[in-house]
Amino acid sequence: MKSEAAIAVIMTIMEEFARETGLSPPSPSPRRYLWTDAFAVCNFLELFRLTQDKIYKDLALQLVDQVHFILGRFSKDDSRTGWISGLDEDEGKDHPTIGGLRIGKPLLERGIDEPFDERLEWDRDGQYYHYLTKWMHALNKVSRVTGDLTYNRWAIDLAKTAHAAFTYVSSVDGKKRMYWKMSVDLTRVLVPSMGQHDPLDGYVTYNELQMCGPMDLMKAGQYPDLLDEIRDMAGICQGIDLVTDDPLGLGGLLFDSCRVAQMIKSHYMEDVPLLVSLLSAAAEGLRYFLGTRLLDLSAEYRLAFREFGLSIGLHGVERMGRWIQEEGSLFHGNADLKAALSGLVEYIPLAGDIEAFWLNGENQSVGTWNDHREINSVMLATSLGPDGFLII
DSSP states (O other): OOOHHHHHHHHHHHHHHHHHTTTTTTOSSOOOOHHHHHHHHHHHHHHHHHHOOHHHHHHHHHHHHHHHHHHTBOOTTSSOOSBTTOOOHHHHHHSTTTTOOOOOOSBOOOOTTSOOOHHHHTTBOOEEHHHHHHHHHHHHHHHHHHOOHHHHHHHHHHHHHHHHHHEEEOTTTSOEEEOSEEOTTSSSEEEOSOOTTHHHHHHHHHHHHHHHSOHHHHHTTSSOOOHHHHHHHHHHHTTOOOOOOOHHHHHHHHHHHHHHHHHHHTTSOOOHHHHHHHHHHHHHHHHHHHHTTGGGSOGGGOOHHHHHHHHHHHHHHHHHHHHHHHTGGGGTTOHHHHHHHHHHHTTTHHHHHHHHHHHSTTGGGSHHHHTTHHHHHHHHHHHHSTHHHHOO
């Protein structure tokens, strides 16, 4: 049971987030950012579960609608107007994710004739695949909590659109790869390199959506499935080096591991070797990360939201250990799996250390916190109440 003190902190953070970003009370010019909003939806749903106060479920649903209406349309500063899918107003409302969703960056995307500027690109709009998968997960979570398949369908629409736009066949070796960043309307490549974990994230997310969809309707051809996209992404994943010393990347690996474990537990998937490889890569990367001694630095030299990615993932390790112990037969009593998991269990207390560091008011006064205050605070809330995000 989550402590009352932790719930109170999560409530304070999320209610402040709703006020300051124009969600509640609604602002004429809300401030929406897809990554942060995906975690926020999960946080509101977790508060609803913890408190049974319907206001938090309503905030999650309002946030989904606001994200779609703002990030599913061209920016007010763009010369283009309407839904980025090109659908008319009514069709766009019915299919708000079918054109993808903007990141929500402050600057317009790079123009066709503008030169690439790496520093500026971080502040320019467009579409990121790894942001889209987080939103797919958030939509699916809404579907699970409300029982309304509309949200799962919107997530599948988004998956199909993103997959078609971000994957391509390399002219060098004939293999499929992925782009890192696309234009708002998905017609131009803005950053061609492939994100290290994007194929894995896509593979796991597509399977999550497939598992949670109406299987009977899918088999009858009355509801879209992602079988082709899953096979495609499995191929792209082959041979990718998953090891990283980036804390946010490590958190993503552990989040994907957590979802794979749940899909095995739910009898949807039997790929225990995949789970072993993900946990082993995370354990190796975590050792590298700790060797950097980044967590020994003072707050002004640290990025909280990247560390919260790790702390959220470490909470997933704790849950995986419990599931594997309770459902041993489903995991085939795999010795390699037990060894991979045991290589991570000792690091679980790091999650609490990271949370305690950033809950300190003095550490929240530095520029690295305030420059990213919304994403930092929302992901802190996720780390304090992780089940809304971690549990499919």
